Amino acid sequence: MKQVVRLFQNSYHVFLSDKVAVILTFIIPLVLMALFGSIFGGSSSGPQGIPFAVLNQSNSPVVRLIAASFDTMKAFQIVKSFKDSTGKEVAFDTSSIKEFVRNGKVSAAVFFPPDAYTDTSVGLTLKFYYDPKNEIETEVIQGLLRQTIYSQIPSIMVQSGFRQTERYLGTKSGRAFNTGIKSLLGQYFKIDTSIFSNPSRLMLQRQNGDTSKFSSNFFDKLIRVEQQQLVGQEFRNPWATRSVGGWAMTFLLFTLTASSSSLFDERKSGVMLRLLASPVSRVHILWSKYLFNMSLGIIQLLFMFTAGWMMFQIDVFSNFFNLLLVIVAASVACTSFGMLLAAFAQTRQQAQGLGTLLILSMSAIGGAWFPTSFMPPTIQFFSKLTFVYWSMDGFLQVLWRGLGTSAIALNVGILFGIGALLNVVSVWQFRRGRIFD
Amino acid sequence: MIKIESVTKRFPSITALDGVSLEIREKEFFGLLGPNGAGKSTLMNLLTGYLEPTAGSISIGGEFVNRNNLEVRKKIGFVPQSLALYDELSARENLEMFGKLFGLPKKLLRERIDERLKAVELFERRKDKVKTFSGGMKRRLNMIASLLHDPVLLLCDEPTVGVDPQSRNAIFDFLTALNEQGTTIIYTTHYMEEAEKLCNRVGIIDHGKIIALGTSDELMEMLPYEETIVIAKNPSTLQHKATFEEFGTLLEEDDHFELKPGNGFLLSKLFARVEEQGMRYQWIELHRPTLEALFLHLTGRRLRD
Numbered sequence: 001m002k003q004v005v006r007l008f009q010n011s012y013h014v015f016l017s018d019k020v021a022v023i024l025t026f027i028i029p030l031v032l033m034a035l036f037g038s039i040f041g042g043s044s045s046g047p048q049g050i051p052f053a054v055l056n057q058s059n060s061p062v063v064r065l066i067a068a069s070f071d072t073m074k075a076f077q078i079v080k081s082f083k084d085s086t087g088k089e090v091a092f093d094t095s096s097i098k099e100f101v102r103n104g105k106v107s108a109a110v111f112f113p114p115d116a117y118t119d120t121s122v123g124l125t126l127k128f129y130y131d132p133k134n135e136i137e138t139e140v141i142q143g144l145l146r147q148t149i150y151s152q153i154p155s156i157m158v159q160s161g162f163r164q165t166e167r168y169l170g171t172k173s174g175r176a177f178n179t180g181i182k183s184l185l186g187q188y189f190k191i192d193t194s195i196f197s198n199p200s201r202l203m204l205q206r207q208n209g210d211t212s213k214f215s216s217n218f219f220d221k222l223i224r225v226e227q228q229q230l231v232g233q234e235f236r237n238p239w240a241t242r243s244v245g246g247w248a249m250t251f252l253l254f255t256l257t258a259s260s261s262s263l264f265d266e267r268k269s270g271v272m273l274r275l276l277a278s279p280v281s282r283v284h285i286l287w288s289k290y291l292f293n294m295s296l297g298i299i300q301l302l303f304m305f306t307a308g309w310m311m312f313q314i315d316v317f318s319n320f321f322n323l324l325l326v327i328v329a330a331s332v333a334c335t336s337f338g339m340l341l342a343a344f345a346q347t348r349q350q351a352q353g354l355g356t357l358l359i360l361s362m363s364a365i366g367g368a369w370f371p372t373s374f375m376p377p378t379i380q381f382f383s384k385l386t387f388v389y390w391s392m393d394g395f396l397q398v399l400w401r402g403l404g405t406s407a408i409a410l411n412v413g414i415l416f417g418i419g420a421l422l423n424v425v426s427v428w429q430f431r432r433g434r435i436f437d
Numbered sequence: 438m439i440k441i442e443s444v445t446k447r448f449p450s451i452t453a454l455d456g457v458s459l460e461i462r463e464k465e466f467f468g469l470l471g472p473n474g475a476g477k478s479t480l481m482n483l484l485t486g487y488l489e490p491t492a493g494s495i496s497i498g499g500e501f502v503n504r505n506n507l508e509v510r511k512k513i514g515f516v517p518q519s520l521a522l523y524d525e526l527s528a529r530e531n532l533e534m535f536g537k538l539f540g541l542p543k544k545l546l547r548e549r550i551d552e553r554l555k556a557v558e559l560f561e562r563r564k565d566k567v568k569t570f571s572g573g574m575k576r577r578l579n580m581i582a583s584l585l586h587d588p589v590l591l592l593c594d595e596p597t598v599g600v601d602p603q604s605r606n607a608i609f610d611f612l613t614a615l616n617e618q619g620t621t622i623i624y625t626t627h628y629m630e631e632a633e634k635l636c637n638r639v640g641i642i643d644h645g646k647i648i649a650l651g652t653s654d655e656l657m658e659m660l661p662y663e664e665t666i667v668i669a670k671n672p673s674t675l676q677h678k679a680t681f682e683e684f685g686t687l688l689e690e691d692d693h694f695e696l697k698p699g700n701g702f703l704l705s706k707l708f709a710r711v712e713e714q715g716m717r718y719q720w721i722e723l724h725r726p727t728l729e730a731l732f733l734h735l736t737g738r739r740l741r742d
Contacts, residue, residue, distance in 0.1 A: 270519030274582070277485035277515035277592075278538040279507040436487075 020346065024353030031357060035364055035379075047140055049380065050373040052076040053100050053109035053129075055092040058116040062124070066149055067112065075144050079106060101129045101230045104401055107373075108141045124149065125224045131231040133242055133400050137371040149223055231401055240312035245395030246368035248304045249388050250359065252297050252334050257355035259293050260338030264348035272436065282436050286339070286427070293338055297331030319398050322405055326394035329415035333387035336422035343429035362386045367393075387418045438463040438621060439484070439590065444493035446479050446645075453479040455645040456493070461623060461638075463589075466616045468636030469625040470728060472738070476645040477625035478518060481594045484623070485515050497590060511539060514588035518595045520575045521582070524568040528559055528578050531567060532585060539586035546585065553581040557611060573604025580608065584615070591615065593624045597631065609635060629728035641732060648735050653728070660726050660734055666696040666707065669720040677714050684710075686733070697730055 016022055056067040070078050081091045082100055092100065097109045108130040117124045128145065132138045165181075166174030232238045263285075266272040275285060305323065308314040316323055341358075345351035363369060365379050366388025372380050383389050394411035397403045430436070439461040446454040454476045461467045469477050482488040483495055486502045486509065495502040500509040522531050532550045541549065554560040557577040567575060580596055593612070597605045612635065616622050626632055632639045633653055641649040641656070649656055657663075668674050668681060670693050678694070681687050684707055685699035704723075711721065733739055 270517045270521035271523070273482070273485075273487060273517045273519070274515065274521040274535065275538070276487045277510060277513060277517075277583075278535065279510045279540070280538055281505065281507060 018347060018349055021349045021353055024350065024357060028353065028357040028360075032360055032364070035361060047075050047137075047144075047371070047374045049077040049377060050075060050137065050141060050371075051079055051106040052141060053079045053092060053097050053106045055080070055094070055097045055109065056112040056116075057094075057114045058112045059114070060117040062117045063112045066124075069148050069151075070110075073144070073148065075140075098129055098228075098230055101131050102401070103403075103407075104131060104133065104231075104397065107131050107133060107137050108145075110145060123223055125226070127226045127228065129228050129230050131401075132229060132238065133231065133396055134367075134371045135239065135242070137373055140371075140374075146223075235315070235400075236313040240308060241314045241399050242396065244305065244308045244312075244314055244399070245392045246363070248301050248395070249330065249334075249366075249368055249391050250363045251304065252300055252330070253337065253359040253363070253388075254355075255300055256293050256297055256331075256334045256338040257341055257351065257359065259296060260289065260335075260342040261345075261348045261351040261355075263289065263342050264345075264351065267436075276436070282430070286430060290335055290339060290423075293335040294331050297334055298327055301327045301331060314399065316399065319402050319404075322398045322403070322408055323395075325405065325412050326391065326398055326408055326415075329394065329412040329419075330387070330391035332419040333391065333415045333422070336419040336426065337387070339426045340422045340429070343426040362388045365389075366391075387415055390414045390418070438465075438498055439623070440494075440496045441480070441484075442494050442496075444480070444483060444490045444495060446476075446483060446488060447491045453645050454483070454490075457642075457645070457647055458493075459640060459647060459650070461621065464616070464619050464621055466612075466622045466624065466635055466637050468632035468639040469623065469642055470627065470629060470632040470639050470732070471625075471642035472627055472732075475627075475642045477627075477642055478594050479645075480642070481515070481592050481623070481625060484592055485513060486510060511586060512589050514583035514586070514591045516580050516583045516591065516593040516596045518598060520579050522567050522575060522579060525566060527564050527566055528554065528570070529563045531578065532582055535582045536585035541586060549585045549587075553584060557581055557607065571604075573600050573607075576600050576604060577608065577611075580611070588620065590621045590623070593622060595625055595627070597626070597628075629732070633728055639728065641728070641735065643732075643736050649731065656728065656731055657726055660731055661700060662698040662702060662726065664698070664704075664723045665726045665730055666698065666704075667722045667724050668694040668696060670694060671720070673716055674720060677716065680710060680714055688733070688739070695730075697726070697733065 052070070054067055054070055056063060058064070070076055079100070081089050082096060082105070084090045090096070092109075094111065097111060100106060101109050108128065111127040111129065113125065113127065116126055126149075128142070130138050130141070162174075162178045165177055168174070169177055232241065235241045263272070266275070272285070276282070305314065305316045305327075309316045337358075338355075341351045341355050345354055365372070365375065365383045366386040367383060368388055372383045372389070375383065390411045394408050394415070397408050397411065401407070439459075441457055441459040441461075444454055444457045445452065457476070457480065469480065471477050479488065483490055484497075484502060486504055486506060489504055497509055497512055500506065500512075502509055523534070526534070529550060532553070533546065536546045536550065550563075551560065554563050557580070559574060559578060559581075562570065562574065567578065570578065576596060576599075580593070583591065591612075597608055600608065609631075612622060612624070624631070624635060636653075638650070638652050639656060640647050649659060662685075666684075670690070674681075674694065678687065678689075681694060681696050684696060684702055686697040688695040688697070707721075729739065
């Protein structure tokens with residue numbers, strides 16, 4: 001037993017000798033906890049600022065009220081116009097709002113046609129356009145949309161219905177008819193009919209999780225939503241097509257971080273010393289590592305996309321040139337990130353610890369695992385500073401929307417830019433650092 | 438051929454070399470002897486251009502060595518102290534990888550690899566992964582990996598650390614033959630036997646300074662005595678330790694004492710004293726002093742301290 005205790009003590013002694021690795025051991029879970037906490041709870045009460053396009057062509061006060069209620073919702077960032085080719089702000093029409101969704105500017109849009117709700121209408125009719133590039137986000141938008149409409153419509157529609165009856169039948173007959181109707185509805189749906197005197201209670205029932213037959217059937221019959229998926233209908237496996245970019249990026253980051261850390265192994269084994277005693281400069285070594293890692297990244301991504309094609313029928317070949325552009329740009333950015341880690345870390349353990357922290361954080365906030373719209377605004381801002389975000393978005397543009405080179409030019413440009421910036425910092429740090437000394 | 442002029446190398450926490458000046462002649466087998474941490478490896482790393490001196494300069498065949506002069510490195514072969522090999526690759530693959538860096542044509546490189554592998558008796562194992570090799574085999578491979586481009590200068594940084602006596606002798610024979618063929622060799626070690634056996638000239642380094650330089654004979658002249666008295670260690674001599682200490686510095690080894698005679702020492706006086714104590718003469722031998730003794734004389738410390 002004494003030997004076990006001694007060995008146990010030795011293990012702690014060795015572990016504690018690398019201060020940075022120790023700190024990272026505790027910092028990594030702490031940062032990830034904070035990150036996930038802020039995304040799924042804690043500081044955030046739900047999704048915020050999801051871009052959502054709205055076009056209202058109805059003059060009905062009911063519809064106006066509903067449309068106006070979207071503006072006050074934190075969950076949505078309402079878009080009602082777009083910039084045309086001349087840069088002029090133009091209000092949506094029926095075709096431009098669809099195009100807006102198709103181009104990936106927003107994940108969903110709602111269109112209230114002129115006849116969405118009239119005095120003679122029994123219910124509300126609207127059109128919902130969506131791009132299920134991210135299933136969770138689409139479902140959340142749909143849920144919020146229904147919730148908003150339901151919260152507004154009962155008080156208006158039920159009262160309005162009774163008023164119409166009294167108008168057509170006269171006050172006395174109308175009231176008698178309404179009482180009969182209430183009684184029938186009460187019997188049929190088995191509910192307390194007093195809610196018709198206070199329609200806002202209907203909403204409360206739904207909010208409180210009352211899933212009675214009434215609340216589901218009644219409202220579903222009152223609101224007619226024509227849903228139209230604008231992107232991705234043709235894919236055999238939409239889920240895999242949307243997700244493959246996220247998987248690929250996470251694995252690529254781990255591979256390239258490990259590969260860049262091989263510099264530490266070469267230093268430790270003395271190979272670095274032997275290489276630098278040959279007609280080889282430090283710049284040669286860094287360039288060779290960079291090119292190796294970058295090519296490895298490209299090969300790995302190509303392999304993953306090909307595997308996706310074989311296993312999930314992801315269409316990677318119809319827009320292959322543009323896919324290759326994003327792959328190369330993503331590999332450049334990831335390789336630069338790996339080199340940056342190698343430049344700043346003092347040991348392989350530090351590089352791996354720091355790498356795990358940054359990879360998981362970037363994948364999380366970059367949208368590789370869940371929609372960025374679920375995150376607080378500050379994190380959404382930082383999301384756009386990560387190359388994971390731009391790579392993911394690039395893969396979506398190419399694979400999901402089948403867009404061309406001009407559509408991914410910004411993504412590719414930003415990825416190369418991030419790569420160049422990280423390289424400058426890496427070279428600066430390699431000059432100062434101890435990897436070669 | 439190799440000129441080291443007033444070279445100083447400072448690290449943040451230590452001055453590893455302090456104004457070292459040396460000239461090493463062509464075809465010389467030069468030994469750099471010193472304890473661990475004396476500055477031997479730092480000097481080797483400066484000679485390869487891996488490190489830059491804080492002050493001073495190094496030239497090889499008239500060309501200055503620095504981080505950016507890659508041409509001068511074609512003249513150098515460097516055998517690092519560590520086993521700088523890829524364990525997962527075969528012996529041949531390792532040699533091909535390192536040989537390629539010197540721009541040797543493929544055919545010539547293959548011929549050289551076979552030739553060198555045969556010279557160190559590893560040809561039969563050429564296709565085996567290095568991780569399956571013994572320590573001695575790895576050492577031999579580590580050495581020939583630095584010789585594929587036929588360097589005019591070979592830098593060996595303690596190439597026999599952790600090597601069994603048989604492999605060590607094989608390395609010595611190989612290096613001696615190489616030196617006889619005209620390769621200049623700089624060999625660092627903290628084993629004085631190696632320096633004495635192999636080197637024409639030896640520089641003794643301590644705390645980053647060359648404290649003695651010359652052939653073995655020249656160095657021995659720095660000692661105030663010509664012989665070391667070796668006394669067998671047994672219960673009788675252990676009893677008379679104090680008697681021996683009257684005649685000089687007494688070092689206690691595992692199986693014997695070594696007496697470094699002090700000023701005015703006379704062998705006859707020692708024998709007379711020994712007779713007085715009733716000890717027997719066959720327990721006493723006279724040896725030529727070693728470089729270890731010189732180091733002790735110069736620094737007051739032993740090489741392995």
